[in-house]
Amino acid sequence: MRKRLFYVPYFLWIVLFVVIPLILIFMQSLTFDNGKSIFSNYQAFFSSGVYLKMTFNSFLFAFLITFFSLIISYPAAYFIANSKYDTFLILLIILPTWINLLLKAYAFIGIFSHDGSINYFLGLLGIAPQQLLFTNFSFIFVATYIEIPFMILPIYNSIKALDKTYIQASEDLGANKIQTFTKVVFPLTMNGVKTGIQTVFIPALSLFMLTRLIGGNRVITLGTAIEEHFLTTMNWSMGSTVGVILVFIMIAIILFTSKTKKNKVGVKNHE
Amino acid sequence: MSLLQLKNVTQVFDDEVVLKDIDIDIEKGKFYSILGPSGSGKTTMLRIISGFSKPTSGQVIFEGKDISNFPANKRNMNTVFQNYSLFPHLNVYENVAFGLALKKVDEKTISKKVAKVLQLVQLEHFEGRMIDELSGGQQQRVAIARAIVNEPEILLLDEPLSALDMKLRKNMQYELRQLQQELGITFIFVTHDQEEALAMSDEIIVMNDGIVQQSGSPVDIYDEPVNHFVANFIGESNIVDGQMLDDYQVKFVGKEFECADAGIPQNERVEVVIRPEDLDITTKDNGKLIVNVDSQSFRGDHFEIMAHDEDDNNWLIHSTNPAKESMGIGLFFEPEDIHVMRLNESEEDFDARLESYEE
Numbered sequence: 001m002r003k004r005l006f007y008v009p010y011f012l013w014i015v016l017f018v019v020i021p022l023i024l025i026f027m028q029s030l031t032f033d034n035g036k037s038i039f040s041n042y043q044a045f046f047s048s049g050v051y052l053k054m055t056f057n058s059f060l061f062a063f064l065i066t067f068f069s070l071i072i073s074y075p076a077a078y079f080i081a082n083s084k085y086d087t088f089l090i091l092l093i094i095l096p097t098w099i100n101l102l103l104k105a106y107a108f109i110g111i112f113s114h115d116g117s118i119n120y121f122l123g124l125l126g127i128a129p130q131q132l133l134f135t136n137f138s139f140i141f142v143a144t145y146i147e148i149p150f151m152i153l154p155i156y157n158s159i160k161a162l163d164k165t166y167i168q169a170s171e172d173l174g175a176n177k178i179q180t181f182t183k184v185v186f187p188l189t190m191n192g193v194k195t196g197i198q199t200v201f202i203p204a205l206s207l208f209m210l211t212r213l214i215g216g217n218r219v220i221t222l223g224t225a226i227e228e229h230f231l232t233t234m235n236w237s238m239g240s241t242v243g244v245i246l247v248f249i250m251i252a253i254i255l256f257t258s259k260t261k262k263n264k265v266g267v268k269n270h271e
Numbered sequence: 272m273s274l275l276q277l278k279n280v281t282q283v284f285d286d287e288v289v290l291k292d293i294d295i296d297i298e299k300g301k302f303y304s305i306l307g308p309s310g311s312g313k314t315t316m317l318r319i320i321s322g323f324s325k326p327t328s329g330q331v332i333f334e335g336k337d338i339s340n341f342p343a344n345k346r347n348m349n350t351v352f353q354n355y356s357l358f359p360h361l362n363v364y365e366n367v368a369f370g371l372a373l374k375k376v377d378e379k380t381i382s383k384k385v386a387k388v389l390q391l392v393q394l395e396h397f398e399g400r401m402i403d404e405l406s407g408g409q410q411q412r413v414a415i416a417r418a419i420v421n422e423p424e425i426l427l428l429d430e431p432l433s434a435l436d437m438k439l440r441k442n443m444q445y446e447l448r449q450l451q452q453e454l455g456i457t458f459i460f461v462t463h464d465q466e467e468a469l470a471m472s473d474e475i476i477v478m479n480d481g482i483v484q485q486s487g488s489p490v491d492i493y494d495e496p497v498n499h500f501v502a503n504f505i506g507e508s509n510i511v512d513g514q515m516l517d518d519y520q521v522k523f524v525g526k527e528f529e530c531a532d533a534g535i536p537q538n539e540r541v542e543v544v545i546r547p548e549d550l551d552i553t554t555k556d557n558g559k560l561i562v563n564v565d566s567q568s569f570r571g572d573h574f575e576i577m578a579h580d581e582d583d584n585n586w587l588i589h590s591t592n593p594a595k596e597s598m599g600i601g602l603f604f605e606p607e608d609i610h611v612m613r614l615n616e617s618e619e620d621f622d623a624r625l626e627s628y629e630e
Contacts, residue, residue, distance in 0.1 A: 163354075163356070165352055165354060165356040166356055166358060168323055168343070168350075168352070168356065169350075169352060169356035169357075169358070170358075170369075171323075171342065171343045171344045172321060172323075172343050172344070172348075172349055172350045172352075172418075173344075173349065173369050173370035173373065173417070173418075173421065174344045174370050174373045174374060174421070175344055175369075175373050176344055179373060183369075183373075184358060187360045188358075188359070188360055190360075
C-alpha cells in the first residue's frame with residue numbers, strides 16, 4: 001500500500017503537465033461557432049495547400065536531419081564503443097549538450113554569417129563571401145550538429161551491450177568483417193538506432209527557434225507555424241490544431257519505430 | 272597423416288605464458304577432448320585452433336598447410352560456443368542456414384541441408400522458432416546443427432554441456448558421441464569435466480599450467496597417469512610416496528610389493544598410485560596392507576570408505592559392500608593395480624620407458 005505513495009508525484013506531474021495541457025490544447029483546437037463544423041480548423045488544415053506543404057516540409061527536414069545524424073552517429077558510436085577510451089570520448093560527445101541551445105545557435109550565426117569565420121577563410125583562399133546563413137543547408141547542418149549526441153548515445157549503448165561472442169560466431173561461420181557487420185552487428189543494434197531515430201526525428205519535426213535564427217524564417221515547419229499562430233497572428237485555435245496534429249504524427253512515429261517484430265520471415269513454417 | 276598439428280605453439284599474454292611449447296597431433300575422424308582445470312590453457316588452445324587467437328610463436332598446420340595466419344572465417348572448422356551464441360534476431364532456420372547463405376549456396380540446397388541437419392539433432396519442427404523460445408537443451412542442439420551443417424573438417428566444442436543440468440548433460444554426451452561417429456567429423460571437445468572426457472573421447476589431451484601433461488586413450492590415461500597431477504585430476508587416486516627397489520619391485524608404507532613397472536633406476540624415490548576401486552577389502556591376515564577405517568559414506572552404487580594406514584597415509588576405497596570393522600581391515604590388490612610414477616618425468620620419457628618393457 002505504501003508503495004503507491006511513491007507514485008503520487010509522478011501522477012501529479014503527468015496529470016498537471018501532460019494530460020491537462022493536452023486536453024486544453026485539444027479543446028482550444030475545436031470550433032464552437034454556430035453554423036461551423038466543430039472540426040472546421042482541421043478541415044482548414046487538410047484542405048489548405050500551405051499547411052500541407054508545411055507538414056511536408058517538416059517531415060522532409062526532420063527526415064534529412066535524422067538521416068544525416070544517423071550516418072554520422074553510427075560509425076562514430078561504433079568507433080567509440082570499440083575504443084579503449086570510450087568513457088572519455090562519450091563524455092566529449094555529451095559535453096556540448098550541456099550548453100544552452102540558444103548559445104549554440106548564436107555561435108553558429110557567428111560562424112556562418114557574412115563576416116563570419118567560414119567566409120573569412122574563404123576570403124583567404126580568394127573566394128568571395130557566400131550566403132551561408134539563412135539557407136536550408138545551414139539549418140540542416142546546425143540541427144544535425146545539435147541532434148548528433150542524442151543519436152550517438154543510444155547507438156553507443158546498444159553496441160556496448162552487444163555480446164562479442166555473436167561476432168565470433170559469425171566469423172566462425174565464415175563471415176568476413178563486412179558480412180558480420182551487416183548480418184549480425186547492425187541488426188542486433190537496431191534497437192539503439194530506433195531509439196536514436198525517435199529521440200531525433202520527433203524533436204526535429206517541431207524545431208522552431210533554429211528555423212528563425214539559422215533558417216532565417218525561410219524554413220517553415222509545423223513548429224514555426226505554431227509559434228506564428230500563438231505569438232504573431234494570435235490565432236490560438238489554429239495553432240492548437242497544428243499542435244494536435246503534430247502530437248498524432250509523433251504518436252504514429254513512436255508506434256511505427258518501436259513495433260517489436262517477432263519475425264518469422266524467409267521461412268516456410270511447418271507448424 | 273595427421274589432419275591438424277600444433278607445432279611448438281607458445282602463447283604469451285602480457286608477460287604471462289599461457290601455453291608453453293605445445294605439440295599435438297589431431298587425426299581425422301576421432302573424438303578428442305582437451306581436458307584441464309580452468310586456467311590450464313585449454314580454451315586458449317581452442318582459440319588458436321579456431322583462429323580467434325594468433326599464437327605468439329609456433330605453427331598451426333592443417334592438412335599439411337600452415338594456417339597460423341588464417342583468420343577464423345577462412346578455416347574449415349566450426350565452433351559450438353560455450354553460451355551457444357545463437358543469433359537472437361534470427362530464427363532457428365536462419366541461424367542454421369547462416370553459414371551456407373554466406374557461401375552463396377542456392378536456397379533449395381540450403382533448405383534441404385538445414386532440414387536434414389535439424390532432423391539429425393531432433394529439432395525437425397522448430398525451424399520457425401525464435402531462439403528465446405527454445406530451452407537450453409534445444410539451443411544446444413541448434414548450436415550443433417548450425418556448426419555441422421557447414422560440413423567442417425573439425426568441429427570445435429567449447430565446454431558446450433556446462434550450462435545443462437546433469438541428466439540432459441549425460442544424454443547429450445551420448446548423442447554427441449553418436450553424432451561424431453555418424454558424421455565421421457573430427458571433434459575437439461574442451462572440458463574441465465574428466466568424467467565427460469572419459470566417456471566420450473577416443474583421445475584425451477590433459478592440460479595443466481599451459482603444458483600438455485599427457486595425451487592418450489581414456490584407458491591409458493586412467494590406468495597409467497604420467498604424473499601426480501594427471502593421477503589426481505582424472506578419477507580418484509590414492510597416491511603415496513615410495514621407493515623403486517628393482518624392476519617390478521616397489522616399496523611403500525614400509526613394505527615391499529610386486530608391481531608391473533620397470534625401467535626406473537634402483538632406489539629412486541617414486542610415487543605410487545592405486546585407484547580406489549582396485550582396493551579390495553579382506554581380512555587382516557589376507558591383506559597386503561592393514562588400515563583403520565575413518566568414515567564410510569554410501570554413494571548409491573558403491574560405498575566410499577576413508578581409511579588410514581600405520582604411516583598415516585590416507586586411503587580411499589570404493590567397495591560394493593561396507594567395511595564391517597572400523598579397526599584393522601586388510602586391503603588386497605594385484606601387482607597390476609599398482610602404478611608407479613617417477614617424479615618430473617616428461618610424457619615422452621614416460622612413453623619411451625613404457626615401450627622398453629611392454630611388448
